[in-house]
Amino acid sequence: xxxxxxxxxxxxxxxxxxxxxxxxxxxxxxxxxxxxxxxxxxxxxxxxxxxxxxxxxxxxxxxxxxxxxxxxxxxxxxxxxxxxxxxxxxxxxxxxxxxxxxxxxxxxxxxxxxxxxxxxxxxxxxxxxxxxxxxxxxxxxxxxxxxxxxxxxxxxxxxxxxxxxxxxxxxxxxxxxxxxxxxxxxxxxxxxxxxxxxxxxxxxxxxxxxxxxxxxxxxxxxxxxxxxxxxxxxxxxxxxxxxxxxxxxxxxxxxxxxxxxxxxxxxxxxxxxxxxxxxxxxxxxxxxxxxxxxxxxxxxxxxxx
Amino acid sequence: xxxxxxxxxxxxxxxxxxxxxxxxxxxxxxxxxxxxxxxxxxxxxxxxxxxxxxxxxxxxxxxxxxxxxxxxxxxxxxxxxxxxxxxxxxxxxxxxxxxxxxxxxxxxxxxxxxxxxxxxxxxxxxxxxxxxxxxxxxxxxxxxxxxxxxxxxxxxxxxxxxxxxxxxxxxxxxxxxxxxxxxxxxxxxxxxxxxxxxxxxxxxxxxxxxxxxxxxxxxxxxxxxxxxxxxxxxxxxxxxxxxxxxxxxxxxxxxxxxxxxxxxxxxxxxxxxxxxxxxxxxxxxxx
Numbered sequence: 306x307x308x309x310x311x312x313x314x315x316x317x318x319x320x321x322x323x324x325x326x327x328x329x330x331x332x333x334x335x336x337x338x339x340x341x342x343x344x345x346x347x348x349x350x351x352x353x354x355x356x357x358x359x360x361x362x363x364x365x366x367x368x369x370x371x372x373x374x375x376x377x378x379x380x381x382x383x384x385x386x387x388x389x390x391x392x393x394x395x396x397x398x399x400x401x402x403x404x405x406x407x408x409x410x411x412x413x414x415x416x417x418x419x420x421x422x423x424x425x426x427x428x429x430x431x432x433x434x435x436x437x438x439x440x441x442x443x444x445x446x447x448x449x450x451x452x453x454x455x456x457x458x459x460x461x462x463x464x465x466x467x468x469x470x471x472x473x474x475x476x477x478x479x480x481x482x483x484x485x486x487x488x489x490x491x492x493x494x495x496x497x498x499x500x501x502x503x504x505x506x507x508x509x510x511x512x513x514x515x516x517x518x519x520x521x522x523x524x525x526x527x528x529x530x531x532x533x534x535x536x537x538x539x540x541x542x543x544x545x546x547x548x549x550x551x552x553x554x555x556x557x558x559x560x561x562x563x564x565x566x567x568x569x570x571x572x573x574x575x576x577x578x579x580x581x582x583x584x585x586x587x588x589x590x591x592x593x594x595x596x597x598x599x600x601x602x603x604x605x606x607x608x609x610x
Numbered sequence: 611x612x613x614x615x616x617x618x619x620x621x622x623x624x625x626x627x628x629x630x631x632x633x634x635x636x637x638x639x640x641x642x643x644x645x646x647x648x649x650x651x652x653x654x655x656x657x658x659x660x661x662x663x664x665x666x667x668x669x670x671x672x673x674x675x676x677x678x679x680x681x682x683x684x685x686x687x688x689x690x691x692x693x694x695x696x697x698x699x700x701x702x703x704x705x706x707x708x709x710x711x712x713x714x715x716x717x718x719x720x721x722x723x724x725x726x727x728x729x730x731x732x733x734x735x736x737x738x739x740x741x742x743x744x745x746x747x748x749x750x751x752x753x754x755x756x757x758x759x760x761x762x763x764x765x766x767x768x769x770x771x772x773x774x775x776x777x778x779x780x781x782x783x784x785x786x787x788x789x790x791x792x793x794x795x796x797x798x799x800x801x802x803x804x805x806x807x808x809x810x811x812x813x814x815x816x817x818x819x820x821x822x823x824x825x826x827x828x829x830x831x832x833x834x835x836x837x838x839x840x841x842x843x844x845x846x847x848x849x850x851x852x853x854x855x856x857x858x859x860x861x862x863x864x865x866x867x868x869x870x871x872x873x874x875x876x877x878x879x880x881x882x883x884x885x886x887x888x889x890x891x892x893x894x895x896x897x
Contacts, residue, residue, distance in 0.1 A: 361873075366872065368872060389724040398875050401716065414719070
């Protein structure tokens, strides 16, 4: 069912200085990326950052202008067939043959793999996602078409899943099912590399995230570390109106909101020790701190793009 | 490769059935009408004498007497304009062989699977060739069936040669369209280029029989080497071989380009033609 696995400690995906130019546009500007085997890696970035370009370079649909890439130890261009035999790919812009039924489309794609998928497993996946295999694709909603895409990516139990926005168009219940499938695949030793704009889902399932901006990887860490490093929001309520402006002079502290002289909201980058010591001089009624979400942590990278 | 061959043939089945049956019925009817034509030979000779030479040239008639030979009759009434009519199918199918799925975005998904570009291309090309051959074969079958109603002094095998000549002409323009789709920015432009070549070729061949100046230029027209019905009287094997060989060259160029090109995602346009880019630059400067 799965092409022979290489037992190796090599990363599942590695790019070194990967570059891609479209005329004068530099879509990738020297991307250094590493995805470890057996992890779920979330690939994030604003629109036009280079996420899809990266994925398409890894699958030899487009050819890089420079740098190097390796997928499961193989060169995507020289060993293109080997790579694609081991990868389950879900494109961001999924298009299917409208005249086919869902089941026929899956059989056709299975045929491209030499019929290797276990058809009982395919039917099991379809049932889990609530996909009717006998409906013509042209009559399926966007979400149901996406289910076909998910099934075809998983059906041959690949070593590596490369998915561009896997839950696009899916309802929350089906999204959860897809997350389960991803985690089950990881438990069986597969690596999952996916891009998404839904940061809550990335936070939920990714072991690590990489953030690409303007063709360069600007950050790579696990979600918890990213959130820890992100801006915390602190809301302070004073017992009486005070002169709070000195608080904004504390390193790493910025004013977020001041409703009146009594309640202020501050954004704190890094540790809170300096702010807490400064607050000790004030008559405080209450202090609330808000843990930022991955979305807020990530928005910093979006803002300057 | 066979998965893609089977898939492409199944996709083409209604074209084979539709075009093939219609051409087959038409061929059978025209063969059965031959006796009627002979019975009205005098009236037809008068009629033909009144036609402008350009019209006669358009249907491949070089002399009125030739029209009443079996080969001339079939050439005039069946084969002379077949490349223009069935050429539409060949050009549309050829230009869309890969470009259609690429522009629709489906090729992106297919290419995510372990199928080499060469095998994908070859599978689809074989299906395309088989489609054209099947249509030509159904036309042949119709002609052969027509001889059951009238004795032309010919056997079914005699109709193989004009059908083969038509197949070679369709393959020529069809593979040109495939090549154009891999070289030009879009399927539409490729179909336009191939359609333009077919139309110019048809007109050049037609007018080349009327004007000695154009006759030299007409030697470069692909349709000048299309025998059509006249192949019944004897096949020009070098012409046939030449058309098939050039078709293979077109296919080889198309394959080479397909292996080199980058697969577009759905909706992504192809490269800009240099002239258009110049216009946009001027507009940008004026702004």
